[in-house]
Amino acid sequence: DVKVTQSSRYLVKRTGEKVFLECVQDMDHENMFWYRQDPGLGLRLIYFSYDVKMKEKGDIPEGYSVSREKKERFSLILESASTNQTSMYLCASSLSSVSPYEQYFGPGTRLTVT
Amino acid sequence: AQTVTQSQPEMSVQEAETVTLSCTYDTSESDYYLFWYKQPPSRQMILVIRQEAYKQQNATENRFSVNFQKAAKSFSLKISDSQLGDAAMYFCAYRRGYSGGGADGLTFGKGTHLIIQP
Numbered sequence: 001d002v003k004v005t006q007s008s009r010y011l012v013k014r015t016g017e018k019v020f021l022e023c024v025q026d027m028d029h030e031n032m033f034w035y036r037q038d039p040g041l042g043l044r045l046i047y048f049s050y051d052v053k054m055k056e057k058g059d060i061p062e063g064y065s066v067s068r069e070k071k072e073r074f075s076l077i078l079e080s081a082s083t084n085q086t087s088m089y090l091c092a093s094s095l096s097s098v099s100p101y102e103q104y105f106g107p108g109t110r111l112t113v114t
Numbered sequence: 115a116q117t118v119t120q121s122q123p124e125m126s127v128q129e130a131e132t133v134t135l136s137c138t139y140d141t142s143e144s145d146y147y148l149f150w151y152k153q154p155p156s157r158q159m160i161l162v163i164r165q166e167a168y169k170q171q172n173a174t175e176n177r178f179s180v181n182f183q184k185a186a187k188s189f190s191l192k193i194s195d196s197q198l199g200d201a202a203m204y205f206c207a208y209r210r211g212y213s214g215g216g217a218d219g220l221t222f223g224k225g226t227h228l229i230i231q232p
Contacts, residue, residue: 033219040123042205045219058219090159101147101209103220105159 003027004106006091012112019078021109023091030096032074033103034058034066037088046089049074081113116141118208120223127196128231134181135191135226137206145211148182148189149220154202162204165189167211193228201230 007022025032031050035043035058045058047066055066063085067075074093078085088110092103117140127133139148150162165173165182172180177194193200207220 035219035222040224042118042120042224043220043222045221048219088157092159102149102161102164104161105151108157 004091004093004104006089006106006109008109009107010110010112012114013078013081014114015082017078017081017113019081019111019113021076021078021089021091021111023074023076023093023106024072025074025093025104026072027093027095027104028071029093029104030071031094032068033092033094034064034074034076035090035092036060037090037108043090046076081111083113085111086113087111116143116146116208116210116221118206118221118223120206120226122226123224124227124229126229126231127193129196129198131196132192132194133196133228135193135204135206135228137189137191137223139187139189139206139208141187141208141210143210147209147211148180149207149209150178150180150189150191151205151207151222152200152202153205153225154199159205163191196230198230198232201228203227 004025033048034046037043049055049068065077090108091106094103119138146167148165152162153159163175179192181190203225205225206223
C-alpha cells in the first residue's frame with residue numbers, strides 16, 4: 001500500500017513565524033502535491049512538483065513556497081505565517097503524469113496561526 | 115478554468131437505503147478523469163471510484179456506482195445499501211487528461227457531508 005505521511009497532525013504557530021510542513025511518500029511516486037482544505041471551500045491546490053527540484057504553482061500559491069530536494073519528500077513553507085493561513089493542509093502523491101492519475105493523500109496537518 | 119460543483123452541502127440517508135450525491139463540472143477538454151473521494155472523520159482521504167471520460171460505461175465498485183453523463187457534464191455517485199461506515203465528506207474531483215508532461219493537480223468540489231441514520 002502507498003503510504004503518505006505528514007510530520008505533524010496538529011501545529012500551533014505564531015504570526016510571523018517561518019513554518020515547515022513535511023510530507024514523505026514511500027512508493028517512488030513522481031508527483032507530489034500540497035492542498036489546503038477549508039470548510040465550505042473544499043480542497044485548493046497550493047503547489048505541486050513532478051520531479052526533484054521541479055515545482056509548479058497551483059491555484060493559491062501566494063504566501064507559500066515549496067521544496068523538493070529528494071523524490072520522496074515535499075515540503076511546504078510558510079515564510080511568515082499569518083492568521084489567514086490557519087487551515088488543514090493535505091499532502092498527496094501520484095505515480096506519474098499518465099493515467100490513471102489517482103492521488104494518495106496523507107492524514108493532514110491542522111495548522112493554527114495565532 | 116475547470117470548475118466542479120457539488121450542490122448538496124449535506125445529505126442524510128437511513129441505513130440500508132440508497133443515496134445519490136450530485137456533481138457537475140465545467141470543462142472545455144475532451145479528455146479528462148473524474149473521481150469521488152471519501153474523507154471520514156479520521157481525515158484520511160481515500161479514493162472511492164474513478165471514471166475516464168472516454169469510457170461510456172459507468173464505473174462501479176461494489177456498493178458504489180456512478181452515473182456519468184458526459185454531454186450534461188454530470189457525475190453523480192450512488193451508494194447502495196448505505197452503511198454506518200459510509201458517513202463522511204465526499205468530494206468530487208476533476209483532472210484533465212495527459213498534458214504533455216509535468217503534472218496537474220485535481221480540481222475539487224466543495225464536498226457533501228453524508229450522514230447515515232441508524
